[in-house]
Amino acid sequence: MQGGPSDPPEFDHPTEKCGVVGASLADRDAALPTYYALYALQHRGQESAGIVSHDGFQQHQHVGMGLVGDAFDEDDIDALHGPAAIGHVRYPTAGSVDESCAQPFSVSFKGGALGLSHNGNLVNADELRDELAGSGHAFTSDGDTEVIAHDLARNLLDADIVDAVEATMGRIHGSYSLTIMHDDTVLGVRDPRGNRPLVIGKLDDGYIIASESAAIDTVGGEVVRDVRPGELVVLHEDGGGFDSHQLVDVDNTAHCFFEYVYFARPDSVIDEELVYEVRRELGRQLWQEAGVDSDVVMPVPDSGRAFASGYAEQAQQEGESVDFAEGLMKNRYVGRTFIMPTQEARERAVRLKLNPIKSTVEGKSVTIIDDSIVRGTTSSQLVDLVREAGAEEVHVRIGAPPIQAPCYFGIDMATRDELIAADRTADDIAAEVGADSLSYLSLDAVTAAIGKSRADLCAGCVTGEYPYEVDGEATDRPVQRPDVDSVADD
Numbered sequence: 001m002q003g004g005p006s007d008p009p010e011f012d013h014p015t016e017k018c019g020v021v022g023a024s025l026a027d028r029d030a031a032l033p034t035y036y037a038l039y040a041l042q043h044r045g046q047e048s049a050g051i052v053s054h055d056g057f058q059q060h061q062h063v064g065m066g067l068v069g070d071a072f073d074e075d076d077i078d079a080l081h082g083p084a085a086i087g088h089v090r091y092p093t094a095g096s097v098d099e100s101c102a103q104p105f106s107v108s109f110k111g112g113a114l115g116l117s118h119n120g121n122l123v124n125a126d127e128l129r130d131e132l133a134g135s136g137h138a139f140t141s142d143g144d145t146e147v148i149a150h151d152l153a154r155n156l157l158d159a160d161i162v163d164a165v166e167a168t169m170g171r172i173h174g175s176y177s178l179t180i181m182h183d184d185t186v187l188g189v190r191d192p193r194g195n196r197p198l199v200i201g202k203l204d205d206g207y208i209i210a211s212e213s214a215a216i217d218t219v220g221g222e223v224v225r226d227v228r229p230g231e232l233v234v235l236h237e238d239g240g241g242f243d244s245h246q247l248v249d250v251d252n253t254a255h256c257f258f259e260y261v262y263f264a265r266p267d268s269v270i271d272e273e274l275v276y277e278v279r280r281e282l283g284r285q286l287w288q289e290a291g292v293d294s295d296v297v298m299p300v301p302d303s304g305r306a307f308a309s310g311y312a313e314q315a316q317q318e319g320e321s322v323d324f325a326e327g328l329m330k331n332r333y334v335g336r337t338f339i340m341p342t343q344e345a346r347e348r349a350v351r352l353k354l355n356p357i358k359s360t361v362e363g364k365s366v367t368i369i370d371d372s373i374v375r376g377t378t379s380s381q382l383v384d385l386v387r388e389a390g391a392e393e394v395h396v397r398i399g400a401p402p403i404q405a406p407c408y409f410g411i412d413m414a415t416r417d418e419l420i421a422a423d424r425t426a427d428d429i430a431a432e433v434g435a436d437s438l439s440y441l442s443l444d445a446v447t448a449a450i451g452k453s454r455a456d457l458c459a460g461c462v463t464g465e466y467p468y469e470v471d472g473e474a475t476d477r478p479v480q481r482p483d484v485d486s487v488a489d490d
């Protein structure tokens with residue numbers, strides 16, 4: 001486990017970097033529902049939070065570091081006037097933990113005021129930044145969101161918002177779910193492969209767009225549908241509806257399978273699948289593919305819970321005598337800001353965070369279920385904890401395939417060198433973490449549980465073949481890459 005002040009709330013898991021919101025209401029300020037929606041998306045980013053609103057005349061902005069509840073107080077929300085707003089929660093890349101990188105990104109220019117919230121990662125941001133800088137655009141951050149904003153601002157000088165977004169979509173390459181505010185018009189865009197989620201919801205007096213349906217539930221809205229891959233949705237300024245523009249079509253999508261496995265809230269529905277049910281199904285399949293006789297099945301809290309219940313249910317249905325138990329208790333008050341400068345302190349942190357219930361494991365054979373292993377050090381500490389509490393056998397089952405390659409699309413995974421599965425078999429990993437056995441779920445089973453075709457999912461971190469063209473990496477499908485130079489000559 002790599003520890004440090006930026007440790008994610010669940011140790012040794014990939015980390016989602018952002019959540020986005022946009023709202024357009026009839027005749028009340030949109031900041032408060034946006035704030036509550038950001039609360040619901042807190043799991044997608046804990047480093048900073050921000051809202052930009054528009055009152056029909058001017059933009060108002062507040063961004064702050066930390067959790068949503070810390071980044072805003074009541075006065076901050078009251079000062080965000082206007083029935084249009086976009087919001088963002090962020091987990092930044094290493095080294096950029098300050099307010100200059102917090103989103104939404106906002107800029108005023110000849111064509112009006114623009115605000116942008118981005119979830120995802122562009123793979124051609126450097127090229128575009130160089131080209132835009134060469135034509136006079138001044139950048140204040142090294143992030144790809146500012147690249148999108150500048151490109152859009154440039155296009156808006158001589159096109160309407162729909163044509164401007166279409167032109168920008170033709171130039172940016174990679175993963176993006178965006179909420180955009182141009183003056184008081186709120187828009188939502190999903191990249192042509194639909195890598196990150198984006199959902200439209202209806203409120204009594206308007207519409208809202210958010211990364212996950214749980215945010216729409218939280219503000220009392222009703223989910224209308226997902227934003228389609230390649231679609232631009234423009235919310236009406238009077239809160240009365242939205243227009244849809246299908247700007248780019250591709251043969252296959254590339255939905256991130258890890259949204260279902262780990263990132264999204266279990267109560268969210270993504271691309272028409274309830275995440276909790278997908279996770280339970282992954283657990284059932286895990287039993288069928290890699291079930292092992294044991295006395296007790298228990299989840300790593302909270303990430304392994306739905307998997308473990310599906311696994312135990314399937315085992316019991318097949319006549320296995322196995323108990324499902326919460327054998328590891330989590331201390332909810334150990335936050336991610338806990339600083340762990342040394343390996344010893346990091347190991348102590350796992351013990352501060354999780355404690356086994358002795359009576360559940362003593363003298364038993366135990367199967368621990370989780371959704372993923374990234375670096376593997378937490379797994380060995382968990383196995384040690386359970387053995388020290390008296391377990392006779394400890395098996396580990398993982399409800400996803402081994403992570404063998406990095407993610408380039410907005411997920412903080414790890415480098416290849418750090419990934420325990422990059423060059424080891426499951427048996428090697430079992431030996432390394434001290435488990436009696438360890439198995440993963442196959443990619444075929446994951447695909448079946450999600451209910452989509454393999455060709456419509458991204459599994460780059462498992463296969464090392466990516467759905468977008470990434471320098472130095474293989475791709476698993478034909479990619480039409482935008483030709484930046486020819487567009488620059490327009």
Ligand code: SF4
Binds near residue numbers: 014257459460
């Ligand atoms: S590489 Fe992995 S984590 Fe990244 S988008 Fe693809 S499936 Fe998701």
